Structure formats: C-alpha cells, structure tokens
Amino acid sequence: MGFGEAAPRERESSSAHGPREAKRSCRGAMAALRLLLPPSTNNVSPFFLSTFSFGSLSIRPREIGIMAAVAEQVVADLREKCATPASLLRDVASAMAGEMSAGLEEEGGSKVKMLLSYVDKLPTGREEGLFYGLDLGGTNFRVLKVQLGGTKKRVVDCESREVTIPPHLMSGTSSELFGFIASELAEFVADEEEESTDLLNGKKRELGFTFSFPVRQTSVASGTLVKWTKAFSIDDAVGKDVVAELQTAMEKQGLDMHVAALINDAVGTLAGARYYDEDVVAGIIFGTGTNAAYVEKANAIPKWEENLPNSGDMVINMEWGNFFSCHLPVTEFDQELDKESLNPGEQIYEKLISGMYLGEIVRRVLLKMSLQSGIFGDNDHCKLNKQFHLRTPHISTMHHDETPDLKIVSEKLHEILGITDTSLETRKMVVEICDIVARRAARLAAAGVAGILLKLDRNGSVDNQRSVIAIDGGLFEHYTKFSECLESTLDELLGVEVSKSVTVKHANDGSGIGAALIAASQSR
Structure with missing residues (x-):
C-alpha cells in the first residue's frame, strides 16, 4: 500500500477563493492580524495594515x-x-x-x-507446493504464483503480474468485474510451464484472496461486501459474498482454482512475516x-x-x-x-x-x-x-x-x-x-x-x-x-x-x- 496515493472525494471547501472572495479573505486576514499581533506591536502603523493584501503585498522591511x-x-x-x-x-x-x-x-x-x-492456522515455513495469491484493493490488482519448498528451501520461486482495471468495470456489474479478474487469472495460469502443473499433483490450485474493502466475514473463505470505497461503485455487489462471486467467475473460465482464504492486507502482513x-x-x-x-x-x-x-x-x-x-x-x-x-x-x-x-x-x-x-x-x-x-x-x-x-x-x-x-x-x-x-x-x-x-x-x-x-x-x-x-x-x-x-x-x-x-x- 502506498501513502497519500489518492485523495478521497471530499466536499468542496467552503473557503475556495475567487476574486471577490480573495478580497474578503484579505480584509479578514487584516482583522485577524490586528487581533493576533503581540502586545509589543500595538503601535504598528495604520499604513502597514492598510497596505496588507494577498494580491499585491506591499510592506516595509521593518514590518x-x-x-x-x-x-x-x-x-x-x-x-x-x-x-x-x-x-x-x-x-x-x-x-x-x-x-x-x-x-x-x-x-x-x-x-x-x-x-x-477465521484464520486459525498461520504459515509455519513447513508448507510445500504451488499456491496463488490475488490482491484486489485499488485500480490495479495483482496475481501471484508462489512455489514453497518447505523448511529448507522456503520460497523457491515467486511470479506476479499486475493488471489495470478498466474504469468502466469499476462502476459496472459484479459479474463484469469478477469475470475480468477471472479471465486474467486464467491467462496467468495458461502461461505456466509444464513443470508448474506437475507440482500440483492433480490437485486444485489453492488461492488466497486479499480484498481490501469492508466485508462482513462469515468463514475463512467467505465474506459479504459491506460497501465499496476508493473509486469503486458496483451496487449489485454490495451484500454479496465476494468469494462466491469470484469462484463462479473462475468456473465460467474453466479455471480449476479454489479460494482457500479471504483476508485483508493487515492479516496478509502478519502471515507473510510469521512464515519466516x-x-x-x-x-x-x-x-x-x-x-x-x-x-x-x-x-x-x-x-x-x-x-x-x-x-x-x-x-x-x-x-x-x-x-x-x-x-x-x-x-x-x-x-x-x-x-x-x-x-x-x-x-x-x-x-x-x-x-x-x-x-x-x-x-x-x-x-x-x-x-x-x-x-x-x-x-x-x-x-x-x-x-x-x-x-x-x-x-x-x-x-x-x-x-x-x-x-x-x-x-x-x-x-x-x-x-x-x-x-x-x-x-x-x-x-x-x-x-x-x-x-x-x-x-x-x-x-x-x-x-x-x-x-x-x-x-x-x-x-x-x-x-x-x-x-x-x-x-x-x-x-x-x-x-x-x-x-x-x-x-x-x-x-x-x-x-x-x-x-x-x-x-x-x-x-x-x-x-x-x-x-x-x-x-x-
């Protein structure tokens, strides 16, 4: 997560200055200056106060x-x-x-x-196999593939891809958004080498889903969306289980992948560090x-x-x-x-x-x-x-x-x-x-x-x-x-x-x- 990346859409400031407002602000500033001047400056000349302005500041050095x-x-x-x-x-x-x-x-x-x-088991470093991550929290999302080699080898390999979400999908429908994500996941998996497929041993691909929006979680792998934040406004997704929405979209893509956990970035940070x-x-x-x-x-x-x-x-x-x-x-x-x-x-x-x-x-x-x-x-x-x-x-x-x-x-x-x-x-x-x-x-x-x-x-x-x-x-x-x-x-x-x-x-x-x-x- 970055810091100060995107300003929220706030109400318009009531103090925005146009030309007339600037003059009023100037007069207000002069009045404030009179009130705030320390006692030792009570004898400041009227000339100083009368020429104090923001459009054309005119003061003498001693002021x-x-x-x-x-x-x-x-x-x-x-x-x-x-x-x-x-x-x-x-x-x-x-x-x-x-x-x-x-x-x-x-x-x-x-x-x-x-x-x-609902996460009661954190990684220990003994995990082995091929696992996937999906990180959705802003205008981009990332898909990751991580190969784990147990206590001795730990993270053997990690590949990732970042995808920009088209703006129209951020205010479209739930099926459109998750359909797009699933299609990118399918493409990511399709690019895998045969060696990666062998590591699965015929098992379904296990996916951890980081979803950085307010959800009401009901199990380790399910949670209903409370509301969207940031630039998203997909009304028909609110109140739905986001894991079920993603799972359905992946099945439509013919993607043999199972969402094993729904987490946020704080839980992910804890898990990533606990692994080591x-x-x-x-x-x-x-x-x-x-x-x-x-x-x-x-x-x-x-x-x-x-x-x-x-x-x-x-x-x-x-x-x-x-x-x-x-x-x-x-x-x-x-x-x-x-x-x-x-x-x-x-x-x-x-x-x-x-x-x-x-x-x-x-x-x-x-x-x-x-x-x-x-x-x-x-x-x-x-x-x-x-x-x-x-x-x-x-x-x-x-x-x-x-x-x-x-x-x-x-x-x-x-x-x-x-x-x-x-x-x-x-x-x-x-x-x-x-x-x-x-x-x-x-x-x-x-x-x-x-x-x-x-x-x-x-x-x-x-x-x-x-x-x-x-x-x-x-x-x-x-x-x-x-x-x-x-x-x-x-x-x-x-x-x-x-x-x-x-x-x-x-x-x-x-x-x-x-x-x-x-x-x-x-x-x-």
Missing part, C-alpha cells in the same frame, strides 16, 4: 518581523496542541487495550471492531490508511460462540483506524478535516496517523498561517486553498530536506503550491510544521502498537518473551522520519529492558505473498 511573529505563533500553538508526552501516550495505549477487550466481548462493544478473520519468524504477533499497515491484525487466544474472545480451533489461536482484524480516545491530541485542523470528510466522526485515529491525511493537515496549517500573517507574500492562494492538493509524499520530501538553505522546500512550495520567494526562516517554519504533524502521527502510532502488546501481556510481564511486530505500507517504508520516530517512541514507552525483547520489522508485500501463504496454511 516583516511582525508577520513572522504572527506566523511563529501559529506554529507554537500547533506544537502545543500536538504535544504527545509519554504519559499521554501511555494513556492512549491503555485506552487501545481497553477498546480491544471491549470489542472482543460483543459485537458493537467498541469503536475498534475486532473482527474475526514464529515470534511475529501482529501485522500492521501504515500507508494510505492504517489497520492492524494480531494473534489472539481463542478462549479470550467471549463473542465467539463456535467451537475453539485446534490451534487455540485466532487472527483478529482490529480495524483500529476507528479507534478514539479523549487522550488523542485533536486540533482545530483535525476537527475541520473530519467535519468536511465523507465519514465525519469516524476513523479519527486513522485521520491523525495515516498517509492519506498528513499532507492535508499540513496544508490546512499553512493556509491559516498565510491568511493570518501574510508570510507567503504576494502569492495566489488558489493551490494552497485546494483540499488534498498537498500530499504526504510532498511533506515527506520537505521534511527530509537537509540542504543548508532548504532548497528542496523552496522548490516544492513553488512546484506544488505556487508559492515563491520565501525566506529561509519561512521555509524553516514549513519544515517544523511537517515535523510536528508527522511526529504526532508516529508517536500515536507507537502508542497503538504498545496497546496491542499491553493487551497480549507482552509488555514485560513475562521475562525474555520475544515479540515481533511486522509493519508494511508506504508511509512506514518511505517516510524515514516517521518510521524512526515510531520505533524510538515504542522503545520509550516500553522501557530499556522490555524493548530489548520487542522487534519491529518491515514486512514487504503482505497483501500479495501473504495471501498465497495463508492459502498454503489452510490447505494443510
């Missing part, structure tokens, strides 16, 4: 310091409201563990859904969105009324993006973003820590700073005023700028937002805003991880009990300062001794190879 002071106050306020001291993070971790327990007690008992994945390391206890996604899956003792799930599995374990799909606690440091920018989103009041934790939203939070801060201080000078606010125009990869690039004059920040402000001629001090403020927002996200993410360890009693209660957290997703992989801060914060929360037994690992491609490995483990 620049006043503008900088106002801008710095916006940054200082943000820093204070985004503060995440260790005591607060421990409260967040405790709240996460509490919500996990409540979600396991009964359906609807918590904002963290704690969904049963039996101490992996959780798989977490930090990308465009965020989610977590972990291994729970089956007898610790009161809402599960069926017979306990032989393994004694059950993988739980937390859907932790919907977590909320009064301890979360939510700012006015977060509140406005949530209010204008397609799902107000939901996924608050995700909106604070995931790649979809970090760039947008920074944009909102920059817009306020500019409107109140005029720090960006004579620049059009058209791009800065556009929702989701500043993306998380953009702020990552600026945040990692190590040039003496922050040249990359200057280039990005110009390229992305149309802002030119910024001073070095202004660029430093931009970097600090990126740092505040990303650091808050990383530290809150670490608190979530600590919450899982707390729920599993792996926070030091058992000496030398090794715990591995597998993490995938573009935010973690590509935003270095985010991942480094997450890991250092987790060490801070766990303490020196406990942190020695906890390892964070980057687990690549859980949504792909993880699906094939789950298929292998289910076929044992």
